[in-house]
Amino acid sequence: MLKRLTILMMALVLSGPALAQSGPLRLVITDGVIEPLPFAVPTFEAENGEAVQVASDISRLVAQDLSGTGLFREVPASAFISQHSSFAQTVVYPDWRAINAQALITGAVFVSGNQMTVKFRLYDVFSGAELGGGLQFAGTVDGWRRMGHKVADAAYSRITGESGYFDSRVVFVAEAGPKDNRQKRLAVMDYDGANLKYLTDSGSIVLAPRFSPSGDRVLYTSFESGFPRINVLDVASVGRQQITTADGEMAFSPRFSNDGRQVIYSLANGGNTDIYRTDLVTGANSRLTEAPSIETAPSFSPDGSQIVFESDRSGSQQLYIMSASGGEPRRISFGEGRYGTPVWSPRGDLVAFTKQNAGRFHIGVMRTDGSEERLLTASFLDEGPTWSPNGRVLMFMRETQGAGGTSSLYSVDISGRNLKPVPIQGGASDPSWGPLQP
Amino acid sequence: MDRAGKHVQSTGAKVSAIGHAVLIGWLILGWGLDSEPLDFEITPVSVVSGEEYAQMVAATTPQPDTAQPEAPPAPVEDARPPAPVEDAAPVETPPPAPAEPPAEETPPPAAPTPPEAPAEVSDSAPVEPVPPSPVETAAPELTVSPRPQPRPAQRIAPEAVAPPPPDAAIADTVQEAVVPDETVAAEVAEPAIEATAPEETATEIAIADEEPSGAPTRSPRPAARPNRPTPAAEPAPQTPATTTTASSDNAATDTAATDAAVEAALADALAATSSPNVAAGPPMSGSEKEGFRVAVNACWNVDPGSQAARVTMTVGFKLLPDGRVDGDVRQVSATGGDAGATEIAFQAARRAILRCQSGGYKLPADKYDQWKEVEITFDPSGMRLR
């Protein structure tokens, strides 16, 4: 028996290599590359003479939108091997593969008077097939930018699997004048700085506007009366009115709830500032925090069940999360420095904030339990982040130092890449990113 | 030795002592253990055209040197193609003036290159699209000039790479020939094949607002080795059928204890081991696996801000003996995301494998049995926070 066992052992050992090959080769890869995806947008076909200019404009806008994300890189037309000038023609995939374009966007535009239709298709060059079906949009020629943004959104979402953010607007405070006599007025623009329109005059200070979830109204703090008050403004009609809040000396820092029916804000009384809620429909008020400290800058979670806000109850500004109906808040920020202006991501997973530490300001993100804090920017004064509708990009205000300092708006991807300014004439601050437009 | 000394009387001990001495002596002296250094071609760093690479790939023998092998880094930029050949010899000729402007090139490179060499290198401005020079000699350790912090490159990869020469083929397979010193330690050693100029990369995402400066920390090593006679060239490995049968039987007999089973196992095992076993071979080495991993991850494009970056995806596929993927890549398992994110992660993994095979992954043919089925787990968690 012993001898047999010994021989068995030997056999097992000798056939060890054979045993080891009973499963597939397993590898773990943890390092990849982060590289913009090359794409090509041949000029959209103009289906009639009047469409020539706008077809070219829309093609360029689509390319700009995608390249501007930092996730895509345009392969210039000068490199094209085959020209895709007709929307209906078949795609010669090898020609596009040869120039390393992995995505191909083609389109066609038809104009009749002030009406316009835009068609587009997206091709996955690597797989040699169309990605998703063709789409057609209809609109006015004046709204060509929105059409271009919609095409870009469709391409973006099909490739990345997430919704886009190009057909959206941002409300902000347009600034002019020196630091000790700053003229401020509310303004709204496309996310890329185009189509700027003023909503108020510069007669009094306006601060920190916030879009409603549907993008039809704007809440903001106004000093018209000499005391901070909350106004709501209708974007389309530009009409505005003051909101009746709970009794208090000053109300500021207002935000909409996710259904647009309620407003949460800070109310100051007797030296103390707390967070309150008012129902716009019923007029009912309720108090959400009761602490002898400054509580402000609240922000709802996407599902509306929780609120994140800043409070200095611990001695310095920190971030807290509590239930939307009030209750015991729990602190989520624990790093060095001070944290403020928290905003909950539309994806629900992150909170963006302004952090002050060692004389510098940063825009940062952390998970809703406070972990994985990451700083995305650093400068003399960065503050007030706002999320893009898909939770991928943050826009914020950066102010430069010194007597001649001015404010401007910047955007950055949540990975920290692709920091760039938003092209606006003049000073700008306090951005609030509205929703994707229907 | 002492023990051997004590029992010097016994024959067995003598034989043992002699055998030990012979073995140790052999190992020390290394007879028959030397391997010749593989031939390599030397080319200037930043200017190699596509045709040149094709030439280098095709060639399996070193090019006849047009100048000394140890020559100074021959004028990389070659507004004057013939110049390198001449200048290579008279090291002292380079005009001093042009040495100044391109600051990054002037600091003398590593030891092998004579001090005057940099001047030649810097004759024209750094990276520029110029006609290719004939294959010139340049020391492999050419561009060792100090590189400041990584600049934010468009492409982020584990290793930092300088911008490629504009004419170089940016290949999907980021294979870099192994060159001594300065290369990132994790670089592949063994299955080095043709070297292609990798795209410019940085090792990390440059934090917004940090001042980007200088070039990445490493420069490309275009020196290429000719294809060594890879296993792929050999005839297909023998079928490992018997081996696999044997292994499964052996596994079964682990639990069985009957004599009959043991007998059967013994018979099978002996049969298996007696077969040439070309297919299974010794276990895959770490560097072979590393080479495979590097080949795939160069095409694995991660979008760190996306939902898909939270998904750990395992895919499986089969390989043909020449290293190409047999059939399609299938998803084995995934954790961490919803359906949409998982689908995107799967597509990215699939692309990585299919795009980077380019003719077949370079894996040792004699171990085909070990890699004919592969499962790769793509885990982007480390990349998210970079």
Add this chain to the structure above:
Amino acid sequence: MLMSSQKSRNGNLRMNMLTKAALIGLVLTTAACTRPDRFGGAGDGAGAGAFDPNAAANANLGGANDPTSPLFFNQTIGDRVLFAVDTSTLTEQGKQILTGQARWLLANADYLAIIEGHADEVGTREYNIGLGFRRANAVREFLVSQGVPSDRLRVTSYGKERPIEICSDESCYAKNRRAVTVISIASLS
């Protein structure tokens, strides 16, 4: 001028009177040199009720020597107190100034006051409104503790929106961290 008045000590009484008159005249002509619209509003006091924050600038009855004038309040007693970084605690110097303010307010019962709180630029916008409010309230509480009826006092805060010094270092920041007591006439509404 002072020198000339000293030289003529022996004699010319008229010279002295002339000097004083000239001084008073100078002060009177420069008394209106605050910008009525210094806070951006062109006297837009809608809805403020009895308190018109922009009316103070127009109230220049009497010169700085007139202890009942707001100008005296602003320039002799001092209309503002400063604060250290991130604090709303009154300094000793601040308390002295405020004691003077309280006395004046009690002596001149016609006037109301709005206390404006301010902060320096090194902070986020909405928090700074809250901080300015705390500072203004600290002033109010002190004045009330000195006997000023609280219905004559109101507070507001401009956060970091209205700095008076615009350089970006501590010398300017220190002057911006302030609470200003602005005198106004009780308007009959």
